[in-house]
Amino acid sequence: MPIKKRFGSSNCEDRCDCLFALPRYQARVEVQLRPSVLDPAGEATRSAAARLGVEGLQSLRIGKAIVLSLEAPDAKQAEAQVGVLCDRLLANPVTENWSISLEELQA
């Protein structure tokens, strides 16, 4: 017996056909130490690079990349939500800066 699909149902399995599915976005957040903050891990890594014969390195600083996907009514709201996460969780504003790049995921 074929599965009945109902438009607008939250049980809808095929999101392409569902009128009420929210767009999905992928956000890539980069968290970096503020320029004024010492990065001992980066310094240690830079010294190690010299041992591999890479001599010309001027600086090396280590940050984090956090990738997340979310649903939101539009890109602006998606970015706003990710911004809240950045401010309150993903980065520590005392020592870190953050940036977001956002793209809509095609279903």
Added chain:
Amino acid sequence: MAWALSGILDLPCRFLWHDTTSLEDIQAVVLPGGFSYGDYLRCGALASLSPLLHAVHAFAADGGPVLGICNGFQVLTEMGLLPGALTRNQNLHFICEPCELVVSPGSCHLLKGYGDQERVQFPIAHGEGRYQCQADTLSELEQHGQLVLRYGHNPNGSILDVAGVCNRRGNVLGLMPHPERATDPLLGGIDGQRLLQSLLG
């Protein structure tokens, strides 16, 4: 922590689960050392969002004593109850050793048992204990006497040798060294006793 408080000092204490929301009839809060959430993301960052800490915010705002030790200090900075941040030790090593500290009690209630510029010894055991804050924050903290504990010999690169900080009001104290490990005479020092005793008056 529990041994130091109830075993050595005979102060009644109990554990509260992070996922609850009430401090019940608690009169002082201690956020102890450890590795909450495996130090994922940043030390203390995930723990700082625990439901119980909403109640700790209100408790601190009402003047209740709050003590954060090591990971607990990290949680207090992530919560915003204390300024600044704790970051990776400058030499990248986990440092576990006895440590001399200079106490400047100021208006910090939990340090009232110590003399100004008194030298004490508490052990340290941490990989992320380097205290940092922005320059304007640092001047404010200095001005208001909130830099209450400094290292005699800075082990981790903390700005101005800061080992512990209190809030403006003096009821919230965070420090990287472990006073509870300087409480049992068997462990070689009891300088931490006066700090813990101040929790309940």
